[in-house]
Amino acid sequence: MKRIASTVALVAVVFACHAALAQGTLQKVKDRGVLNCGANGQLAGFGMPDAQGQWTGMDVDVCRAIAAAIFNDVSKIKFVPLSAKDRFTALQSGEVDVLVRNTTWTSSRDSSLGIMFTGVDYYDGQGFMVRKSLKVNSALELNGASVCVQQGTTTELNLADYFRSHNMQLKSVTFATSDEAIKAYDAGRCDAYTTDASGLYAERLKLANADDHIVLPEIISKEPLGPSVRQGDDQWFTVVKWVLFAMLDAEEFNITSKNVNQMMTSTAPEIKRFVGTEGSYGEQLGLTKDWAVRIVKLVGNYGEVFDRNVGAGSPLKIDRGLNKLWTKGGIMYAPPVR
Amino acid sequence: MSIGVPAGAAPGRVAFYNDPKVRSIAYQIALCAIIAFLVYGAVDNAVVNMRRAHITSGLGFWNNTAGFDISQTLIRYDSQTSTYGRAFWVGLLNTLLVAGLGIVFATIIGFIVGIGRLSKNWLVARACGGYVETIRNIPLLLQLLFWYNGVLKALPDVRDSYNLPLHIFLNNRGLMMPNPVGHGGEDAMWLLALAGLAAAIAFRFWARRRQEATGRQAPVFLVGLGFVLVPALIYVLIAGFPYTFDIPQRGRFNLTGGISLAPEFVALLLGLSIYTAAFIAEVVRAGILAVSRGQSEAAYALGLKPGVTLRLIVLPQAMRVIIPPLTSQYLNLTKNSTLAVAIGYPDLVQIFTGTVLNQTGQAVEVVAITMAVYLTISLVTSLAMNVYNARMALVER
Numbered sequence: 189m190k191r192i193a194s195t196v197a198l199v200a201v202v203f204a205c206h207a208a209l210a211q212g213t214l215q216k217v218k219d220r221g222v223l224n225c226g227a228n229g230q231l232a233g234f235g236m237p238d239a240q241g242q243w244t245g246m247d248v249d250v251c252r253a254i255a256a257a258i259f260n261d262v263s264k265i266k267f268v269p270l271s272a273k274d275r276f277t278a279l280q281s282g283e284v285d286v287l288v289r290n291t292t293w294t295s296s297r298d299s300s301l302g303i304m305f306t307g308v309d310y311y312d313g314q315g316f317m318v319r320k321s322l323k324v325n326s327a328l329e330l331n332g333a334s335v336c337v338q339q340g341t342t343t344e345l346n347l348a349d350y351f352r353s354h355n356m357q358l359k360s361v362t363f364a365t366s367d368e369a370i371k372a373y374d375a376g377r378c379d380a381y382t383t384d385a386s387g388l389y390a391e392r393l394k395l396a397n398a399d400d401h402i403v404l405p406e407i408i409s410k411e412p413l414g415p416s417v418r419q420g421d422d423q424w425f426t427v428v429k430w431v432l433f434a435m436l437d438a439e440e441f442n443i444t445s446k447n448v449n450q451m452m453t454s455t456a457p458e459i460k461r462f463v464g465t466e467g468s469y470g471e472q473l474g475l476t477k478d479w480a481v482r483i484v485k486l487v488g489n490y491g492e493v494f495d496r497n498v499g500a501g502s503p504l505k506i507d508r509g510l511n512k513l514w515t516k517g518g519i520m521y522a523p524p525v526r
Numbered sequence: 527m528s529i530g531v532p533a534g535a536a537p538g539r540v541a542f543y544n545d546p547k548v549r550s551i552a553y554q555i556a557l558c559a560i561i562a563f564l565v566y567g568a569v570d571n572a573v574v575n576m577r578r579a580h581i582t583s584g585l586g587f588w589n590n591t592a593g594f595d596i597s598q599t600l601i602r603y604d605s606q607t608s609t610y611g612r613a614f615w616v617g618l619l620n621t622l623l624v625a626g627l628g629i630v631f632a633t634i635i636g637f638i639v640g641i642g643r644l645s646k647n648w649l650v651a652r653a654c655g656g657y658v659e660t661i662r663n664i665p666l667l668l669q670l671l672f673w674y675n676g677v678l679k680a681l682p683d684v685r686d687s688y689n690l691p692l693h694i695f696l697n698n699r700g701l702m703m704p705n706p707v708g709h710g711g712e713d714a715m716w717l718l719a720l721a722g723l724a725a726a727i728a729f730r731f732w733a734r735r736r737q738e739a740t741g742r743q744a745p746v747f748l749v750g751l752g753f754v755l756v757p758a759l760i761y762v763l764i765a766g767f768p769y770t771f772d773i774p775q776r777g778r779f780n781l782t783g784g785i786s787l788a789p790e791f792v793a794l795l796l797g798l799s800i801y802t803a804a805f806i807a808e809v810v811r812a813g814i815l816a817v818s819r820g821q822s823e824a825a826y827a828l829g830l831k832p833g834v835t836l837r838l839i840v841l842p843q844a845m846r847v848i849i850p851p852l853t854s855q856y857l858n859l860t861k862n863s864t865l866a867v868a869i870g871y872p873d874l875v876q877i878f879t880g881t882v883l884n885q886t887g888q889a890v891e892v893v894a895i896t897m898a899v900y901l902t903i904s905l906v907t908s909l910a911m912n913v914y915n916a917r918m919a920l921v922e923r
Binding site for chain 2: 273332334360
């Protein structure tokens with residue numbers, strides 16, 4: 189009789205837990221007090237711990253912005269380093285709340301994987317890197333070359349497509365992580381290395397002699413990189429989407445981490461709505477009134493984040509190119525806060 | 527007349543729920559039902575959760591185009607037209623190839639080292655002992671990385687390959703050999719060789735029978751070799767050699783033409799064979815030591831030399847002790863081949879559980895299929911070894 193009673197109690201507990209799972213991600217993150225963020229761990233400029241163990245990078249800063257908006261504290265994050273192979277499983281299973289790991293937005297990923305992309309934090313494209321000594325000036329001359337590539341990425345697929353459509357013979361060598369791929373390229377196992385153009389500049393820093401290598405001019409694909417969340421949680425999706433938009437709007441209004449305090453006293457109507465002195469746009473999202481101010485003060489606007497991680501203020505020195513604001517000739521455009 | 531139960535009386539009747547046989551059957555049915563319910567519950571839970579999370583399930587991905595390239599394939603594979611199913615078969619064949627060759631080499635090296643450790647020569651015994659102790663205690667992944675990086679760094683770049691005779695080139699992209707391309711006559715040549723092989727086997731049976739009847743031995747190996755080679759050679763002399771060779775030539779980036787053995791494959795094979803051979807050596811040594819000393823003493827008393835004693839008397843008896851742990855080592859080698867992921871060799875895990883899982887997002891189906899495949903390979907291997915073990919067993923009265 190005791191055994192039957194305890195079994196019934198166990199089953200009841202299991203069903204109770206099942207009901208609790210129906211909570212939204214935003215509430216769960218707030219209750220937990222920590223945001224679990226899927227990051228790269230091996231890509232300079234986007235997501236990598238530095239020599240002191242502090243995580244740095246564009247994707248890392250986007251994650252910090254989400255934590256700033258929710259907690260007003262950028263230390264309340266747990267970064268989970270994920271390889272290209274297990275990034276989606278980690279997000280699908282709930283191990284991370286948001287995946288900001290230089291992941292390309294594609295239709296199959298948006299639909300069949302059970303995840304949704306919230307926006308684009310970096311417009312990129314795929315390119316090739318070769319040794320200068322090969323005297324290759326264009327990707328069209330790579331017929332018969334061996335190319336090192338990371339497996340499980342859109343890079344692998346685009347590489348096969350490009351070579352096939354130009355009737356070139358390909359010998360691809362795939363590795364599980366980008367570290368192994370770049371090491372094999374450096375050792376001479378393959379003639380070229382391919383990944384997103386931003387990644388090429390980042391990985392070139394890992395090579396023994398960065399000056400012996402050049403990046404070929406061809407960009408062979410569109411790679412819009414952005415954060416993604418699980419399907420079925422609209423509130424969390426909206427929060428993550430608007431955190432990125434806030435960073436872009438802040439740059440458009442010239443609000444930086446240095447002048448955000450003065451901007452809080454501004455009388456311009458769009459700035460008043462942005463910083464929260466007018467309207468309740470933060471509360472509508474499920475955050476606080478000063479959600480955008482928290483983001484800019486603790487992390488910075490999009491331009492500052494770009495410069496410090498991959499732009500002029502970093503070793504990568506990548507030009508903003510397409511990632512400039514729409515007012516400056518690029519395609520970064522955010523809807524208004526109102 | 528015995529005291530007690532009168533002849534013909536039935537055993538004491540008890541209520542059916544107290545009958546031990548009925549009880550045991552009832553418990554077993556209840557246990558099976560509980561396990562089936564748990565499994566069904568787990569699978570149902572997974573399916574419901576996946577549907578709620580909008581993750582596609584089912585095996586529809588099998589016939590979708592793969593779109594990615596695989597560097598080494600034993601069967602035809604094309605990135606633009608081949609499906610994920612075809613990629614699965616490519617990966618499976620690569621795994622079977624490396625596991626099969628690894629088992630062969632590991633057994634050969636393991637037997638040599640195991641017997642060497644029991645040698646009377648102090649240097650040989652200590653060298654084999656040192657080999658076993660070192661290799662057994664270093665993790666396999668580290669050894670694989672050592673072989674891969676060691677092999678890569680030791681070999682020259684493709685543009686300064688070592689030119690070996692017979693148009694063979696050695697560089698850090700692999701061993702490039704001429705590819706034999708047949709034009710028509712090679713089938714006849716192989717048929718003659720196969721017929722010769724059948725004749726050689728038949729000759730062996732005949733020679734065995736004659737030896738048991740009269741004690742006279744026949745040179746089976748040489749005669750068998752003659753049967754296999756001579757007809758084929760005569761055919762080649764008459765009709766000309768049916769193969770031309772596609773020689774690897776310097777292209778702009780790589781050597782084009784010919785077939786190549788990739789360094790990933792060689793490193794994986796070396797690492798797996800040497801690692802597993804250390805374990806097999808100890809198993810062999812245990813088996814040999816398990817044969818009672820009386821056997822070898824009797825053999826020496828009969829005038830047999832130590833080498834012959836080992837081959838004809840000790841080893842056949844030792845095999846009874848060697849085969850069960852040897853089966854485990856073979857299964858270990860097959861499963862350890864999945865470490866190919868670390869060095870870029872396209873085996874089943876790397877292609878299927880790596881790239882295909884990532885491109886389709888269907889983790890549950892892909893991992894379940896991979897587990898089923900490895901389980902099947904392991905079960906077939908241990909079945910084969912058990913059959914061999916049964917044949918080796920001592921027939922007792």
